[in-house]
Amino acid sequence: MKKNLVLIGGGHAHMVTLANLHAFIEKGFGVTVIQPSEYHYYSGMGPGMLGGTYKPDDIRFATRRLVEAKGGRFVLGRAYRVDPGKQLVHLEGTNNAIPYDILSCNAGSFVPRGMIQGENRNIFTAKPIEELLVAQERILELAVAGRITVAVIGSGPSSIEISGNVHQLCRERKVVMPRIQLYGGRRFLSGRPERVRRLARTILEHKGIEILETGYVRQIESGRIILENGQECQADIIFPAVGVKPSPIFARSGLPTGPDGGLRVNEYLQSVGYTNIFGGGDCIYFEAEPLDKVGVYAVRQNPVLYKNLMAGLEDRPLEKFQPGGTYLLIYNLGDGDGILSKWSITFAGKFAFRIKDRIDRRFIRTFQEI
Numbered sequence: 001m002k003k004n005l006v007l008i009g010g011g012h013a014h015m016v017t018l019a020n021l022h023a024f025i026e027k028g029f030g031v032t033v034i035q036p037s038e039y040h041y042y043s044g045m046g047p048g049m050l051g052g053t054y055k056p057d058d059i060r061f062a063t064r065r066l067v068e069a070k071g072g073r074f075v076l077g078r079a080y081r082v083d084p085g086k087q088l089v090h091l092e093g094t095n096n097a098i099p100y101d102i103l104s105c106n107a108g109s110f111v112p113r114g115m116i117q118g119e120n121r122n123i124f125t126a127k128p129i130e131e132l133l134v135a136q137e138r139i140l141e142l143a144v145a146g147r148i149t150v151a152v153i154g155s156g157p158s159s160i161e162i163s164g165n166v167h168q169l170c171r172e173r174k175v176v177m178p179r180i181q182l183y184g185g186r187r188f189l190s191g192r193p194e195r196v197r198r199l200a201r202t203i204l205e206h207k208g209i210e211i212l213e214t215g216y217v218r219q220i221e222s223g224r225i226i227l228e229n230g231q232e233c234q235a236d237i238i239f240p241a242v243g244v245k246p247s248p249i250f251a252r253s254g255l256p257t258g259p260d261g262g263l264r265v266n267e268y269l270q271s272v273g274y275t276n277i278f279g280g281g282d283c284i285y286f287e288a289e290p291l292d293k294v295g296v297y298a299v300r301q302n303p304v305l306y307k308n309l310m311a312g313l314e315d316r317p318l319e320k321f322q323p324g325g326t327y328l329l330i331y332n333l334g335d336g337d338g339i340l341s342k343w344s345i346t347f348a349g350k351f352a353f354r355i356k357d358r359i360d361r362r363f364i365r366t367f368q369e370i
């Protein structure tokens with residue numbers, strides 16, 4: 001009987017596998033891809049979509065179309081739990097279970113919603129990226145009528161990118177410019193290089209964005225933010241951008257996980273508990289060297305994951321993944337402003353954004369054209 005490869009999520013680490021899906025089919029293997037949306041959004045361009053630089057079609061891959069065109073089966077749904085003993089993937093909200101011989105997980109990460117209470121029509125997490133599109137519509141709807149307050153909670157790259165792109169959106173659409181407040185905990189962009197912090201502050205403050213360093217946010221409700229010291233603040237739109245956690249599928253399935261709940265994998269990107277389960281991207285915990293949750297690693301994992309999935313199906317030796325050295329970071333702060341940082345090189349300006357725009361467009365085009 002033919003062996004089945006099942007992919008959970010068509011994320012950044014599965015791009016090469018998806019592009020070569022026909023190779024599995026030609027060898028007689030079945031391939032099923034499970035994803036909650038027919039599209040996969042490229043997160044690096046998400047804030048740019050919020051700001052209006054990109055349209056949704058510019059930043060997404062038509063996963064379903066690609067899978068079906070290459071002879072695979074696409075299942076619109078959300079993997080809920082893996083039963084490694086029976087080799088089944090259970091889907092959320094149905095009794096359906098999908099059998100696998102080899103399983104590969106690229107289900108990404110999510111923004112924890114623990115601090116959000118009650119009704120949340122005007123609260124938008126930084127992930128899934130599709131949320132940013134809904135947020136865009138809502139901001140424009142409210143800001144056309146008067147001055148609103150937009151609060152961005154978090155002090156990492158996604159919070160500065162979201163703040164800057166809300167500014168760009170409102171400037172370009174000529175609505176009333178909101179009061180934009182970035183709740184940066186006790187120290188804005190803490191843990192980032194000093195020069196990056198300084199440049200980001202200068203650029204954001206120049207746009208009129210307020211950077212608050214009065215403490216961490218404890219709770220968010222519709223229209224209300226409560227800080228750890230009990231202080232309450234008002235906001236019409238709130239973006240919790242407080243960092244991400246790996247998909248909860250693995251902990252729920254009793255698979256070996258890392259401290260963050262990510263699928264614990266060895267240097268072959270293979271589960272340390274089950275040799276027929278692999279993974280890549282934000283949802284894994286790479287045991288040899290815990291990796292930052294950045295798309296760069298997911299992209300670097302692509303060729304190894306593809307080769308190892310094929311090798312797993314054909315009972316051949318696996319290849320090791322080498323994370324590689326320092327990576328280039330470029331932040332999109334809206335209005336064409338960027339900050340580029342790698343090694344000791346850090347600079348800001350339009351040129352930095354143009355480099356990011358070029359790299360991102362080239363990356364997405366490569367896979368969109370398959």
Ligand SMILES: Cc1cc2nc3c(=O)[nH]c(=O)nc-3n(C[C@H](O)[C@H](O)[C@H](O)COP(=O)(O)OP(=O)(O)OC[C@H]3O[C@@H](n4cnc5c(N)ncnc54)[C@H](O)[C@@H]3O)c2cc1C
Pocket residue numbers: 008009010011012013034035036037039040041043044045046047077078079080106107108109126127158161247249280281282283293294295296297298330
């Ligand atoms: C606003 C923002 C901006 C960022 N900018 C950058 C940047 O410029 N450069 C950079 O390197 N990194 C950036 N990152 C980090 C980057 O987003 C992640 O590291 C990257 O998305 C990881 O890719 P992934 O494929 O593992 O996960 P994801 O991109 O989250 O993809 C996961 C896929 O799995 C699917 N999925 C989710 N749950 C399930 C399920 N239960 N069952 C089946 N499928 C599922 C999703 O629909 C999605 O298609 C940014 C992050 C954010 C939030």
